[in-house]
Amino acid sequence: MSNIAIIGAGPGGLAAGLILLNQGHQVTIYEKDHRVGGRSKRLTFGPYHFDSGPTFFMYQPILREVFERANIDFDKYLQLTPLDPLYTLYFNEYTLKPSSDINQTKEVFESVYPGAGNDYVKWYQKQTTKFKRVMPILQKPFPNIFHFLRADVLKGAPVLHPFQSVYKYLSKLIHHDDLIHTLSFQAKYLGMASFEAPSVFTILPYLEHMGGLYHVEGGLNQVNETMAQLFIKNGGKLLLNTKVDRLWIEKRTVKGIITDQLHQSYDDVILNADFAYSMLSMTKDKEVKTYHHQKIKSMKYSVSAFMMYLGLDTIFDFDHHSVFFSKSYEGYLKRLMSESSDVSDMSFYMHNPSKIDKTLAPKGHSSLYILVPVPNLDANIDWKTEQETLKKQVYATILEKTGVDITKHIQMEQILTPQEWQDDFHVYKGAVFNLTHGFNQMLYKRPQNKFKQLKHLYLVGGGTHPGSGLPTIYQSAIITSQYLNTKKA
Template sequence: MTQTPRPRPVAAPAPSAASPEANHAPNHAIVIGAGLGGLASAMRLGAKGWRVTVIDRLDRVGGRGSSITQGGHRFDLGPTIVTVPQGLRDLWAACGREFDRDVRLVPMDPFYEIRFQDGSTFTARQDEAAMKAEVARLSPGDARGYEKFLKDSEARYWFGYEDLGRRPMHRLADLVKVLPKFGMMRADRSVYAHAAGRVKDDRLRFALSFHPLFIGGDPFNVTSMYILVSHLEKAFGVHYAMGGVQAIADGMARVIAAQGGEVVHNTEVDEIVVEHGRAAGVRLTGGEVMRAGLVVSNADAGHTYTRLLRNLPRKRWTDRKVKDARWSMGLYVWYFGTKGTRAMWRDVGHHSIVVGPRYREHIKDIFIRGKLADDMSLYVHRPSVTDPSCAPEGDDTFYALSPVPHLGFDNGVDWAEEEPRYRAKMARMLEDRLIPGFRDRITEEVVFTPETFRDRYLSPYGAGFSIEPRILQSAWFRPHNISEELPGLFLAGAGTHPGAGLPGVIGTAEVLGQLVPDAPRRLAETRELRMAAE
């Protein structure tokens, strides 16, 4: 039976979260949203001496990285891979903990297999020699161009990820300083244009340019700085967290609890409280007010400014500015469990990408025209081949994801009408090209459409990844980690710098940690120690 989740009822906060002490302590920080960016921010704040309350409207931590268990199948709802484990290890280390004691990562080999319309395949691995052999197998004449692409990718990694991506970008002067390097690296070119300039085979052009879709970007318009993902995969590999990304989120919550913080579930923030020109806490949908010395919003940046600060006059992120932004695509995701199939489809691994007949025009349908096309390309996740805990013994757990238009187009999709038809098209494609006979073995299924993302995650226009990472919506141009609209307010998550994707949202907390001061009590204790030493 298909189930489309609806918004969960909002309950009153736990008594401990609304206690007088929590409402008045100057060392108290509130984080809105228990997504991965919010949890990482809470950990960073806890390491700085803040006592943190994380408030979330769902019934478990993880946000888009959470899971649903149904009929013995654990459906990982959002991100499925870890590409930069060191970012998580650094986060745990900042809290005096060891990540690998809390979460077990296993490397993927291969990373994924791409299946093209003509029946050919491309298998991505970490080993450089294996990758070069794969390129040569498909298109011998593109071998040297691929080597140049790898060098391009590494250069952009050091500049775009290790430099810009790990420091604040809220001052205009920071942008001005890096503009010459942006120009030198041709950041004005798209990811696809850069790949097309290095290789001639259309299949390789796809294989080297589709990655922005994993962070909500149009490969034909997103800045070529994002080819750095190819180096991320080569340098760090692709990993899976046993227990899914939910296991990472649960580990984060345990660290927060050990720091003296707490996560309050089934509770929604209605508004950020402003007093004396500063963020002073939050008002819940039930009317209760919780006060704090600072507020971090891990809610979508658009929702933060247009809803949570709806009564605050804003200079930059006005309602019009948010509406006119280019938003990432929507997502149609079909989660399903199959009975007795673990030994079937032996050529189908953990990650598969099934490519449709069109690339450029299909992307235009999604991002530019807002049209739900008849054809599709699919990302298929089969975690049960790696992690037996996600399905009953002998069974499989899958999700199949298709990029679709967000809800903001004038010719918007009526998902109540289109969803059954779209699922039938997806099923035919999966039957024909990946997992024949699967429909007869489905025992559980859940469907997410862009409307689910809008209602469950309060995502503007049901966008899957917040604001699209085009060049004029990245770095300084993106909503800043420290709000220019309201002192005492900070932002984390996909909609702020450095952006979407698991490394990106974890990185927003790293940047935030450089901007947030130590808690007042910790500062006072530090002064006392210095005075005693003198």
């Protein structure tokens, strides 16, 4: 049995903690904030409650596996409400409402051009094969280049198309840009544009279309709250409002943590906090081989998010999830990825959970969440000035596309810019989707779950293998717990 510290009570840290407790380890989680969740925690402004970050609950089998490995009955603690349609997509000339029912979505596609329905079915079938080949690769560690010789990798290689982008891959199957965008806007979950993201990530929309999207009462933050309660109930120690200042490192070995100038000794340490921010703040320069400070600063980071949390005095009939596409979506993506300071004609996402969840706002009111993907702090944007411009644009677009003027109903408005993501959430450069997912920062080239540069340090979260996004973050917790269980054995 090992005595293990986890830095950060985000989804990955909580999931790892639950599994490790069931393996017989002693586990203490350190969280700098007053509540769990990290960038996916609950935010409360007066009587209105919000998810701070992720809102899409998809591919539940991975979280179910976390609970199974922790010997906890998933259905006893989490009730999921399926969403149909998956989302409403607002394009220039029409709206589309894809479903997790393949036949319904086939009809949605067919409405755009003759034969598009059959093109969609062909795409779906190809993704079914790809998914079966890709998942075994993502479920295992990938610590070095020789893992390309694994049987599962060799079997998956023919369907991966590693040198094609998501957009290029889709353009060979789907023959209308709006429909390509319907199956590629999910690349922004990785903080990337569809013309940059490797084509392997066409499995992201497939996960939505195949397995559906779900709502948890109170928001996705309640998954974190539930795991925290179970962690404490099962014997874990959770220290809130407790910031870890540094990793205690001696001779390339992590001996424990340093908090409030006190050295706390642990057999192993798991880092769930933002990888880049932690390496820069918790280690001395060149104390970590390979991932020294200059290397960290030179790596490629995702876009950020401009957040609007709105308390309204009414409940609008918007669907649970909505995406508003800019007039020139390709131009928007190019500006976004080039770190342009031009924030005109932006695309954005809107979350309207109060339509089905009455726990988030007073009776007759609603909590409306808007996320605008924007450049990270590498871009020269004065957010104190530009946030007013961006807000007005968002409100005008909603009015134009839906006929609804939400500004007349706003009782509370809270804004979160890339600067706050860095300053308050400790997300380096405000890059909320972590390191980008080009092949030079994936698999063995991504910081590994068993951190090779420092003994007894392990990683979970979006900055390690398999990558960012809640399903892969939960998978990172499973991989890391397997490493530590093997060590115990």
